[in-house]
Structure formats: structure tokens, C-alpha cells
Amino acid sequence: MAVAIGGVAVAVAAFLAIDSGSAPSGPKTLTSDQANLLAVTRFRNYQAGGRAVTIDVPNTAGGLTVTGSIDYRGKIGYGVVRGTGRDTSSDGLIQWTATAVFVHPMANTPAKAPARPPESGWYRRPLQNYGSSLDSSLAIALKLGSDRPENAELLPQNGAAWVGQDRLDGHQVDIMTGPSARTRSGTPGAVRYWIGSDGTMYRVRVGVASASRPVVIDFDTQKYVPVRPVPGATPAR
Structure with missing residues (x-):
């Protein structure tokens, strides 16, 4: 279950470091x-x-946080983007598809994106496949939905593993990694999933080549x- 971004596969492998609040005892075969x-x-x-x-995006200038919604059937995301520990030059509204990013700069960015986006003031640019932590994060988040299940029998054969258990926002979750893979550059990346007892995804942590720290995507953080x-x-569609 490698998450591909413009031909570069974000490798799905285990982080061996222990996360704060979790109690990994693996990795173990699923x-x-x-x-x-x-x-x-x-x-x-x-x-x-x-x-x-x-979506918490690491950055040498302090990082960015995107708070919003993703339509996994329509393959489009929308929300507010704010700088963390940096200036506000990147603050505003953001919407993205698999190929394009739309930004709407705002001097006073609201805590939540308006349900009806403004009709004007948007700037469009292509979604970058390489070199941008933000764009990689947006693309990964968009690809965390699929119209069919994976082949469960192949996952353990290809290196998927169980790492441990945790409680996340009141939910008991299993922490797992997907099949091992490598990026085109040969650098191993990683995706770790926090999954509830019915298969609901509550958190994903992803290593990307353009960032020294993983991207963290949390679900159900607001309505x-x-x-x-x-x-x-x-x-x-």
C-alpha cells in the first residue's frame, strides 16, 4: 500500500522510534x-x-498546519492553512486536487474555512510532485481514500507490520505500517497508520523526502x- 505521488512512491515502512503516548512492542507480522x-x-x-x-507539515521555517475537509469520492480538499512558528505570509484558504493547488491569501485568516468558498481572489498553481513538503502532504492526504479494499493476504507478504497499540482521542487503535518500498532516489520513506477496531483511520504519519520530520495527518479533528x-x-468524479 505505497502512496504514490507523481511517480515517486512514498515508501511504506516501519518507524522504529517510540512515539510519545504509544507502547509499541513490534514490529510483528500482521x-x-x-x-x-x-x-x-x-x-x-x-x-x-x-x-x-x-495536516501538520514540517518546514525549516517553522511549519504549516492545514485544517479542513477532504472529499474522498470527489478527490478534492479544502481548508485553512496557517504558519506555525513563522510569519503569516502563507496564511489563508487552500483547496487542492491531484493536479492543482488554489490559494486565497487572507490577512485575518479564520479558524475554520467558510463552508462556501469565496468566488474570487484565488490563485491557481500546479501541484508540485517534488521538492515541496506542503504539496507532498496534500497529495498524500488526498490519496488516503480508495474505492476498493487492498488485498489483505498480500500485505503481510510484502512487509506490512503491527507496531503496537495506543489510545488516540478516546479511540483504542492499532498502529501498523504498510508494505516496504523505496522511493526512486533509494531513500526509505515511511507511513504509519493508527487504525480503529472497525478499520477507521485516525492518524497517519508519513516520511517525505523534502522534510526532515514526518508529516502528521489527523482525522476527525473537527466537524x-x-x-x-x-x-x-x-x-x-
């Missing part, structure tokens, strides 16, 4: 039940239609608001 949970977790996002997300495309956005 049981059949654990493999089934991992196999359906992206499909659960698609079944839900959309999820509320918070999901259906995504309305901005003028010029053409989400897949």
Missing part, C-alpha cells in the same frame, strides 16, 4: 484480523465520503464540512 483492518482503512475513508483533517469546488477546480 495477524489475519490486523491485515484485514489495514486492507480496508483507505476504503473506509471512501465509504465515509469525506473526513475532517488536520466534516462538504467541500465546494472553487471556480476553476475540476475534481475527479
